[in-house]
Amino acid sequence: MNFTQIEAFCAVAETGSVSAAARQIDCNRTKLSMAIKALEKDLGTELFVRTGNNVTLSETGKAIYKDCENLLITSDRIRKTCAQISGEFATEVWIAHDDSLPDTLWQDLTVQINQNFPAISFNVVLASSGDLSALVEKGQVDFAFGVDYERIDDPRIVYQPLGKIRMMSVCRSDHKLSKLPRVSDDVLRNSMQVSLAYLNEKANPELLPFSLKYIGFSSFEYMLKTIISEGAWGVLPEPLIRQYLREQKLSVIKHTYGLNQEDFCMFTAAGMSEHPAMTWTADQISDYLFAF
Template sequence: MQLQQLAYFVAVAETRHFTQAAESMRVAQPSLSKQIKALETELGAPLFSRARGNVTLTPAGEALLPLARRMLADADTARQEVAELAGLRRGRVRLGATPSLCAGLLADALARFHRDYPGIRLHVEEGGSRDLVRALARGQIDLSLIITPLQHDDPSLVTEEILRENLVVVSPSHRRAGPPGDDMAIRRPYVRIEDLRGRPMVMFRRGYDLREATLAACRQAGFEPRFAVEGGEMDAVLRFVEAGLGVAVVPSMVLDGRPGLTGTPLAPPGLSRTIALANRKDVEPTRAAQAFRATLRTFLVEAAHEGTLPQGVELIAE
């Protein structure tokens, strides 16, 4: 039995509506229903009657409701007292992250941390892994989500690999007007790196992780990519692709909410990259930073179990 399951149960009991409860808990409705079902299975009795679309408490649900409210209240009291003792009523976390993560799942993890520790100020530094490693070394940030392996391993860093994400070739979703053969859209189940030979590409700025990964893959295949435009950050690169300037190699997670773009997987073995959480070895992370690291781990484990990680992203270890 988990506190989160009890919180979902109380929310449904109070709203008598699964969708409204999911909205109030800021979770997807299928995830909430799945957790309620897991709680019912563990307790060995249904907690809600769903006859004719009406949600009502069963006798088991009626018995559990006051106990669940008390347990949640006690947990909240304990959390506040421990947070006060550990100095987490105030403070800050300075976090570095790559643009693809800032545009993807990081926002939800930050929201959970802010909810649990509203007195902690959050500062996010967005950049490529090289820049973020330098910021760590200078003491400008406490923790950073970076891409590994680094070109030059830094013995002053402690890194923990947490996620693996697939890279895809992104192109416009629809054909655009232009000269014959100028269609940038890719309409195949997969594409090989060799297929990018001679094809105009949109390339990230120098020092960007994805630039180095793309160049290395193309050179290993025996050719130099042809740039239609280069020098952008993630949002700019995606917009340039959408406008039909060329294709690009990007993480699959950044395509959520962009119907104008299509991501085509690379042929096996494909390309992937590993995301790690890094901090300086010679400096113990602050208590607030340690709390964020724990929150992030919990968030990712729950998302992996519930199947809500972005497409193409997998948890490395729990």
């Protein structure tokens, strides 16, 4: 039994297909099938029930899947720890963030990070809140910052809360929803909503649209523009819309869905040492959120 075989087993178990698993881990299909057969021979049992082109975990496969997954996670964590100590990632850092905080804040932070850590190259990308943990988990970025909707115990990811961020259900001030003393579920469900769209394969009930009619966007900024221009409603972070509320361009909808709080987090892969620049950035964001 080796890690190549365990990786092949977990990939097939996750995708339910040898072909899909081969694409996922960038491996030849024949080689992957041979790895699975070699693992089954070594363990003396069949790990999958094969029906045509479909494969499902056998009872034995179900029993060992979690342990195999944990082995891969531990192996990846060991590699990342060793890479950090050897300094492989000392010269370049990839950062993803959502747009729940104003652009001006991120522009200022990026400039200051570059000034405070001149020997490091920083790549900063914008992503949907729903994709942040997946980007870190898959190693596409080193760190991510944004609203945490996952609320799951994932051993691959470290979630470090930096503060609370208030999410508000809002519409344009002249919208019919803003005139109602109380908005019922039925009225809200039948009103056009703009919601957050994301590419992460994991289903997330926190991000499911409430309305029957909706448009999905990958950024809060696009949601905001559509609420103002098209007369829709949506759930937006307070730091992004505070000025619009003060100017009475937006109103908070009087519904139980109207106000709630979420954690704003820094996402880090398990085993990844916290970069000094990210510690500094996390502190700046914590101070900013404290004002709200």
